[in-house]
Amino acid sequence: MASLSLVTFNTHYGLGPPRRGALPYDLAAVLTGLAADVMVIQEVWRPDSRHGTVDAFAAASGYAVHHVATGRATDTGRWPHHHPEGAGTAGTAVLTRVPARPLPSVPVGPTWGDPAPARSLPQVEITVDDRPLRLVGVHLTSRLPHGPMLQLRRLARDLPPPGTPTVVAGDCNFWGPPTVALLGDGWRRSVTGRTWPAKRPHSQIDHVFVRPADVTVTDPAVLDACGSDHRPVRVQLAW
Numbered sequence: 001m002a003s004l005s006l007v008t009f010n011t012h013y014g015l016g017p018p019r020r021g022a023l024p025y026d027l028a029a030v031l032t033g034l035a036a037d038v039m040v041i042q043e044v045w046r047p048d049s050r051h052g053t054v055d056a057f058a059a060a061s062g063y064a065v066h067h068v069a070t071g072r073a074t075d076t077g078r079w080p081h082h083h084p085e086g087a088g089t090a091g092t093a094v095l096t097r098v099p100a101r102p103l104p105s106v107p108v109g110p111t112w113g114d115p116a117p118a119r120s121l122p123q124v125e126i127t128v129d130d131r132p133l134r135l136v137g138v139h140l141t142s143r144l145p146h147g148p149m150l151q152l153r154r155l156a157r158d159l160p161p162p163g164t165p166t167v168v169a170g171d172c173n174f175w176g177p178p179t180v181a182l183l184g185d186g187w188r189r190s191v192t193g194r195t196w197p198a199k200r201p202h203s204q205i206d207h208v209f210v211r212p213a214d215v216t217v218t219d220p221a222v223l224d225a226c227g228s229d230h231r232p233v234r235v236q237l238a239w
Helices: 025-032 053-063 146-158 176-184
Strands: 003-010 038-047 066-074 088-096 100-107 121-127 131-139 167-173 207-211 217-221 233-238
Touching: 003 025, 003 121, 003 131, 003 167, 003 207, 025 038, 025 053, 038 053, 038 066, 038 131, 038 167, 053 066, 053 088, 066 100, 066 121, 088 121, 088 131, 100 146, 146 176, 176 207, 207 217, 207 233
Parallel strands: 003 038, 131 167
Antiparallel strands: 003 233, 038 088, 066 088, 100 121, 121 131, 167 207, 217 233
């Protein structure tokens, strides 16, 4: 049986919550403290013409980066967000320090109202002890109520059938029970606990989903607030 540790974390561009002025926090130090075999990182900020903090952390820590940009973005103003005239891009990245190969990204757009109409999700195949594991890194639109539901239905159509060890992890911008219902086909939540907003969370929108017959989960945890407006989630996986 193969195993690895996994963390999913929405970085909020390396900036704190808007109500606190969206001030920078030490994202590199946070990522170092969270470091797992595989990390699914959302809202990865990349200024034009240079890599950002997530890329620098990955290079210094021995991670390969599998990144999909969701669109032009800005990290200025009251809060960071997609903007066609922004000075960089935002995206979702899967960081791996175990053998992995990129697979075609999973398109979940276009969706009305989504500022990233061509939204697509990174997908990799990880191999540990000659055992493959499919992983989809998720960051769905926050345009409620229809946006996440439409994108989850599209994601569900592209997921492999039962019998293929697979993990779906990231910020769904949607609650656990309806997400499981939309994914269907044996998917289950592996972590329960409030993740947003980080200081006094009232909702869980950051998830790790598995099919228990294909992948087992131990040590599930929602971690403490660490600068972003989301709390990280950590699990140990075996398959």
